[in-house]
Amino acid sequence: MLIELPCPIPYGLAMDHSNYPNDYIRGILNSVKTIALVGASANPARPSWIVTKYLLERGYDVIPVNPGIAGTELLGKKVYGSLAEVPGPIDMVEIFRNSEAAGPLTDEALALDPLPKVIWMQLSVRNDEAAARAEAKGIKVVMDRCPKIEFGRLSGEISWQGVNSRMLSSKKPVLSGKGFQKLGLNRP
Amino acid sequence: MTDRLPGFDTLAIHAGAAPDAATGARATPIYQTTSFVFDDVDHAASLFGLQAFGNIYSRIGNPTCSVLEERVAALEGGTAALAVASGHAAEFLTFHTLLQPGDEFIAARKLYGGSINQFNHAYKNFGWNVVWADSDDPSSFEAAITPRTKAIFVESIANPGGVIVDLQAIAAIAKKHRIPFIVDNTMASPYLIRPFEHGADIIVHSATKFLGGHGNSVGGLIVDGGSFNFAGDDRYPMLSKPRPEYGGMVLAETFGNFGFAIAARVLGLRDLGPALSPFNAFLILNGIETLPLRMQRHSDNALAVAEHLANHSKVSWVSYPGLRSDRYHNLAKQYCPKGAGAVFTFGLKGGYEAGVKLVSNLKLFSHLANIGDTRSLVIHPASTTHRQLSDEQKTQAGAGPEVVRLSIGLEDKEDLIEDLNQALDAA
Ligand SMILES: Cc1ncc(COP(=O)(O)O)c(C=O)c1O
Numbered sequence: 179m180l181i182e183l184p185c186p187i188p189y190g191l192a193m194d195h196s197n198y199p200n201d202y203i204r205g206i207l208n209s210v211k212t213i214a215l216v217g218a219s220a221n222p223a224r225p226s227w228i229v230t231k232y233l234l235e236r237g238y239d240v241i242p243v244n245p246g247i248a249g250t251e252l253l254g255k256k257v258y259g260s261l262a263e264v265p266g267p268i269d270m271v272e273i274f275r276n277s278e279a280a281g282p283l284t285d286e287a288l289a290l291d292p293l294p295k296v297i298w299m300q301l302s303v304r305n306d307e308a309a310a311r312a313e314a315k316g317i318k319v320v321m322d323r324c325p326k327i328e329f330g331r332l333s334g335e336i337s338w339q340g341v342n343s344r345m346l347s348s349k350k351p352v353l354s355g356k357g358f359q360k361l362g363l364n365r366p
Numbered sequence: 367m368t369d370r371l372p373g374f375d376t377l378a379i380h381a382g383a384a385p386d387a388a389t390g391a392r393a394t395p396i397y398q399t400t401s402f403v404f405d406d407v408d409h410a411a412s413l414f415g416l417q418a419f420g421n422i423y424s425r426i427g428n429p430t431c432s433v434l435e436e437r438v439a440a441l442e443g444g445t446a447a448l449a450v451a452s453g454h455a456a457e458f459l460t461f462h463t464l465l466q467p468g469d470e471f472i473a474a475r476k477l478y479g480g481s482i483n484q485f486n487h488a489y490k491n492f493g494w495n496v497v498w499a500d501s502d503d504p505s506s507f508e509a510a511i512t513p514r515t516k517a518i519f520v521e522s523i524a525n526p527g528g529v530i531v532d533l534q535a536i537a538a539i540a541k542k543h544r545i546p547f548i549v550d551n552t553m554a555s556p557y558l559i560r561p562f563e564h565g566a567d568i569i570v571h572s573a574t575k576f577l578g579g580h581g582n583s584v585g586g587l588i589v590d591g592g593s594f595n596f597a598g599d600d601r602y603p604m605l606s607k608p609r610p611e612y613g614g615m616v617l618a619e620t621f622g623n624f625g626f627a628i629a630a631r632v633l634g635l636r637d638l639g640p641a642l643s644p645f646n647a648f649l650i651l652n653g654i655e656t657l658p659l660r661m662q663r664h665s666d667n668a669l670a671v672a673e674h675l676a677n678h679s680k681v682s683w684v685s686y687p688g689l690r691s692d693r694y695h696n697l698a699k700q701y702c703p704k705g706a707g708a709v710f711t712f713g714l715k716g717g718y719e720a721g722v723k724l725v726s727n728l729k730l731f732s733h734l735a736n737i738g739d740t741r742s743l744v745i746h747p748a749s750t751t752h753r754q755l756s757d758e759q760k761t762q763a764g765a766g767p768e769v770v771r772l773s774i775g776l777e778d779k780e781d782l783i784e785d786l787n788q789a790l791d792a793a
Contacts, residue, residue, distance in 0.1 A: 221614070222415065222417075222613055223608065223612065223613045223614040223615040223616075225619060225620050228415075228416075228417045228620065231412065231417055232412075232417065232418060235412070235418070301622050302622070324622070327622070330419050334384060334387075335419040335420070336419055337382060337432055337433070337436050338419050338420055338421055338427060338429060338432050339419055339427065339432065339446065339624075339627075339628065339631075340427070340431075340432050340435030340436060340439065340446050340447050340448055340449070340627060340631070341436065341439070341445065341446040341624050341627070342381075342436055342439035342440050342444060342445055342446055342447075342624075343382075343436065344440070346372055346376070346377075346380045346381060347380075347384045348380075348384070348385065349384065349385065350384065350385045350386070350387050350390055351384055351387040352387075353387050353388070355405065356405050356406075357403070357404070357405035357409070358387065358388055359402070359404075359405060359409065359413075359418075359419075359420040359421065360405070360420075361387065
């Protein structure tokens with residue numbers, strides 16, 4: 179059994195949008211497969227590129243969305259100009275834009291059919307009104323978090339960087355991938 | 367999970383240290399290797415580009431060292447930490463991450479002598495200019511601030527002991543002027559004082575002392591409190607500007623509230639090189655498992671010895687904040703109610719000669735220049751570390767001819783008192 183402290187920033191225990199239980203985040207990362215990443219960048223120094231690459235390596239089907247580079251290829255994936263243009267269902271919309279832009283983007287996500295299961299706003303992105311609109315439709319919302327950091331924290335990978343994962347365990351981390359340098363989400 | 371957070375003693379044993387993923391080894395293995403194989407070329411590229419978590423080369427990171435890092439980050443309540451070769455290396459990499467040539471930082475005048483030297487002399491070569499302030503007078507820090515001030519530095523309990531710094535008062539000044547507040551927490555350890563709870567932004571440690579605690583390993587730690595927002599702050603280009611070393615990555619943006627620790631690693635440790643050996647990290651980790659027990663015993667023993675010396679006919683004064691009569695006693699009650707640490711100074715009525723005799727008469731105390739060992743230690747600064755100074759300079763530095771410094775260990779306090787008694791009788 180893991181003894182888990184809640185998500186690292188900020189500190190606290192209750193589930194609200196400042197403070198997500200680890201099970202909530204783990205549940206999301208375990209259940210989604212197709213992730214539309216809005217605000218994808220072709221610049222490898224940008225956090226959105228790094229997150230796209232990391233999530234692809236972890237087996238997620240990441241679909242980059244960015245009208246500025248629509249039609250090009252990013253990390254081997256075709257870039258779309260808007261959420262509406264993405265063919266097929268999207269499990270999670272990850273918003274890599276500023277907090278204000280997250281409002282209309284959430285509404286675009288809410289116009290999708292079928293609806294996404296999750297709307298995730300990147301670290302430093304927070305729009306409570308948009309979150310309320312999504313939650314009213316039964317969609318799970320995460321704000322002001324990075325899926326790469328959360329994956330690294332829950333798996334234990336982030337500990338290699340000296341980061342306080344706020345997880346304690348007497349069980350082995352789960353190896354995943356071909357070497358010893360990738361860990362899985364579901365520790366016993 | 368219930369809503370109980372793990373306590374300090376649990377973190378001291380478990381934080382950062384799961385069983386080894388490959389072998390199940392329960393004690394943290396000593397990964398005595400320089401390098402780590404990549405899964406494939408793409409994995410290597412991801413690691414070098416800071417795009418994946420993992421290990422490359424032990425100058426930059428090592429799995430034994432990273433357990434130590436997470437352990438200390440957890441004990442201090444920080445977001446991340448970086449283990450380095452010594453306490454001095456921790457200070458060096460911290461300032462290297464924050465300062466440019468021509469910049470200034472403000473430091474408390476009462477510090478470990480080695481830090482005073484480092485700031486006064488070695489840092490001059492980098493164009494980093496120290497401005498001294500008086501930790502007993504927080505307003506002296508505010509008076510010293512200029513547009514080039516990039517950091518404020520104090521020790522929570524100042525070496526050679528006996529001085530408790532009003533961290534909250536200085537933190538308030540740092541916050542008002544948006545300057546990172548660095549606290550050297552070596553003498554207190556997070557068991558006695560947790561500086562992030564009092565407004566520190568960055569903590570440094572000489573793990574050589576109480577964290578390791580057994581006098582066997584030199585090491586240092588930098589802990590990121592995650593509280594200072596470097597993003598977009600032009601004064602700190604290492605964090606806020608695109609880094610050519612990493613294809614234009616902006617570290618404060620990419621790594622958020624642990625960006626400082628990452629910058630110290632990938633721009634400081636990687637390029638300047640004072641890496642901690644995994645073997646030392648292992649010994650320090652072992653030490654930390656008993657930190658709460660040791661620090662309490664250190665402090666309890668020190669108080670007993672200080673009380674005894676305060677009543678001894680050959681002793682003129684004792685400077686230990688645990689003593690009710692001490693000028694720092696109220697600050698000690700506020701900041702370190704569990705105890706005032708192991709290290710303190712006292713004065714001998716017999717002056718220089720009595721000091722020299724005392725250290726040679728002691729049988730259990732070891733005469734050496736360290737603190738924070740299981741063993742009790744003694745030094746007579748005037749005849750050793752401060753020998754080259756004039757009498758006036760010695761007195762100013764708190765190392766007058768009559769001064770003796772003790773670092774009280776974990777022995778039976780009755781044996782320590784008896785050893786001091788016999789040595790004082792003969793002095
Ligand atoms: C308070 C303090 N800071 C820093 C240092 C330097 O640490 P190190 O000797 O590990 O380089 C010391 C060493 O005595 C110390 O006492």
